[in-house]
Amino acid sequence: MQQLSVRNCVDIYVGLAPLQMRAACRLLAQAARAMIDTFFGDVCRSAAFRRLPVDARLKVLRPDDELQPRDDVQSLAPARNSDDAMVNSKERLSLLDVQDVHAVDLLTSEIQETASLQLTPTIFVIGGFNNPGALNSVEYMDFHRGEWFPAAPMTTRRSYSGVAVTGDNHVFVIGGTSSSSQHHKTMERFDPETNVWTLMPSMKNARSYLGAAVVGEYIYAVGGFNGQAHLSSVERFDLRTQQWEDMPPLSTGRSGLAVVALNGLVYAIGGYDGRKHLKSVEVFDPQTKQWSCIASMRYARNGPAAVVQEHSNSIVVFGGESRHGARMNTSERLDLNSGTWSDVDAFVDCRSGHVAFSFLNESFLFCLGGSNKKDEYLDTVHRYDYLSKQWTLHSQMRAQRCGLNVAVVKTSPHAECFSAQKGEDLMYKQGYFCEKYDQLAQGA
Structure with a gap:
C-alpha cells in the first residue's frame, strides 16, 4: 500500500x-x-x-x-x-x-x-523540544507530496503539552513546559482557516507531560507534572461555558502518560509516578465520573504514543521508556472486547517523546519525532502499512521535535494556514527557487 x-x-x-x-x-x-x-x-x-x-x-x-x-x-x-x-x-x-x-x-x-470545496484532513505538528530549547513553531504535511510547510507559530513556546481537536475543527494546546522551571497552565486555540492562535482560559493547575482528550463538549486534561509533583489531578474544559472544572483524580499520580478517548471513555496509559515507570491503565467514565483500573500493559512505559483503532475496538501503544534512558521499540495492543493485551509488530527503532495517529480509515499508522536511544532529537516520520506489516520512512519534518503534539484537522482548500505553501508554489512557478539554486550551485 x-x-x-x-x-x-x-x-x-x-x-x-x-x-x-x-x-x-x-x-x-x-x-x-x-x-x-x-x-x-x-x-x-x-x-x-x-x-x-x-x-x-x-x-x-x-x-x-x-x-x-x-x-x-x-x-x-x-x-x-x-x-x-x-x-x-x-x-x-x-x-x-x-x-x-x-x-x-x-x-x-x-x-x-x-x-473542490470539500474539507479534508490536514496533519499538523506543534511545538516540542530540540536544541537549544522549547519550540513554538507549527508545520503541516502536504500528504500527497510528503512535504512539510510552516503554519502560524503558537504564542508560547511549549513542549510536552496536551493537544485536543474539537468537532468544529479547532486545535487546543494545553499546558506544557518551556524550561525545567517553567510549567504552563495556559491554553491556546488554533484555527487553520484563519491561521491564527488565540489565548483561551487557563487551567486551574500548571501541568506539563500531561495527556488530553475530547469527549463530547469537554476537553480533559489528565495528570502531568508541575515542577514538584507528578499529578493525579484531572480537570476538564467545557466548550460551551468556556470554564474549567475539577474532575475526580486518578488513583495514581502520573506524568508522561498517553491519553486517548474511545467509545465515550478516557484512557490514561502508563507514565511515571516519581518513583517508577508505570504499566497500569485507568479508564474514566464521564457518565459516572469515576476512574477504574483495567488490565495493565505487558511492559512499563513512560512517554509512549497511543492510537485508537475504532474498527477493532482496541488501543495500540508503542515506544516509551521502561526505565530512565531505556527507550523501547516494542508495541502492544489492548483488545477492549476481551480486556487483554498482546504484542504487535515492533517499531523501527527505540523511541520516546514521539506522537502517532491513524490515517485513511485506519489503513496506516504514522509515528513522528521523539528521541532515540542516542538522545538524538528526530525529525523523521514513519508509516506502518497493515498490508506489508512494515514500517517505512515517509517524510521528514522541517524541525527535529521531541515532546511534540500532532493534530489531524479537517480544513478547506482555501484555509489561510496554507499560505506559506501557496507562496512557495508560486515562487517555484515564477522560477525564484530555480534562480536561488543556480546561485548556490555557482557559489554566489
Whole structure:
C-alpha cells in the first residue's frame, strides 16, 4: 500500500473488486476506498477518475451495492454548503441507472465542482523540544507530496503539552513546559482557516507531560507534572461555558502518560509516578465520573504514543521508556472486547517523546519525532502499512521535535494556514527557487 495515492486509488479500487475474497486484496481495496472518500475532491478531478466508463464511475460513487436506481432523483433538494452539496450530489447520482449516461455526466460535473470545496484532513505538528530549547513553531504535511510547510507559530513556546481537536475543527494546546522551571497552565486555540492562535482560559493547575482528550463538549486534561509533583489531578474544559472544572483524580499520580478517548471513555496509559515507570491503565467514565483500573500493559512505559483503532475496538501503544534512558521499540495492543493485551509488530527503532495517529480509515499508522536511544532529537516520520506489516520512512519534518503534539484537522482548500505553501508554489512557478539554486550551485 506504500504507493497508494489519489492518482491510482480509483484504478486499484475498481480493479480489485472481483478479488476481495482474498484478504490482502480486501485490505488494499479498503485502503483505496478510504483514499477516495478522504480526498474525494482531488480524486474526482484526477485523470484516472475522468477516464472511467460510466459503470465503473458509478461503482466508485456508489460503493453500497444495496443502493438501487430509483425514479425520485429530482426529489432530493439542493444542499446548502459544500460538504452537504457533495453528499447530496453523490446521493442523487447513486439513484441513477447505468444507462442514463447524460445524467451521470451532468451529476459527475456537479460533484467535481462541489468537491473542490470539500474539507479534508490536514496533519499538523506543534511545538516540542530540540536544541537549544522549547519550540513554538507549527508545520503541516502536504500528504500527497510528503512535504512539510510552516503554519502560524503558537504564542508560547511549549513542549510536552496536551493537544485536543474539537468537532468544529479547532486545535487546543494545553499546558506544557518551556524550561525545567517553567510549567504552563495556559491554553491556546488554533484555527487553520484563519491561521491564527488565540489565548483561551487557563487551567486551574500548571501541568506539563500531561495527556488530553475530547469527549463530547469537554476537553480533559489528565495528570502531568508541575515542577514538584507528578499529578493525579484531572480537570476538564467545557466548550460551551468556556470554564474549567475539577474532575475526580486518578488513583495514581502520573506524568508522561498517553491519553486517548474511545467509545465515550478516557484512557490514561502508563507514565511515571516519581518513583517508577508505570504499566497500569485507568479508564474514566464521564457518565459516572469515576476512574477504574483495567488490565495493565505487558511492559512499563513512560512517554509512549497511543492510537485508537475504532474498527477493532482496541488501543495500540508503542515506544516509551521502561526505565530512565531505556527507550523501547516494542508495541502492544489492548483488545477492549476481551480486556487483554498482546504484542504487535515492533517499531523501527527505540523511541520516546514521539506522537502517532491513524490515517485513511485506519489503513496506516504514522509515528513522528521523539528521541532515540542516542538522545538524538528526530525529525523523521514513519508509516506502518497493515498490508506489508512494515514500517517505512515517509517524510521528514522541517524541525527535529521531541515532546511534540500532532493534530489531524479537517480544513478547506482555501484555509489561510496554507499560505506559506501557496507562496512557495508560486515562487517555484515564477522560477525564484530555480534562480536561488543556480546561485548556490555557482557559489554566489
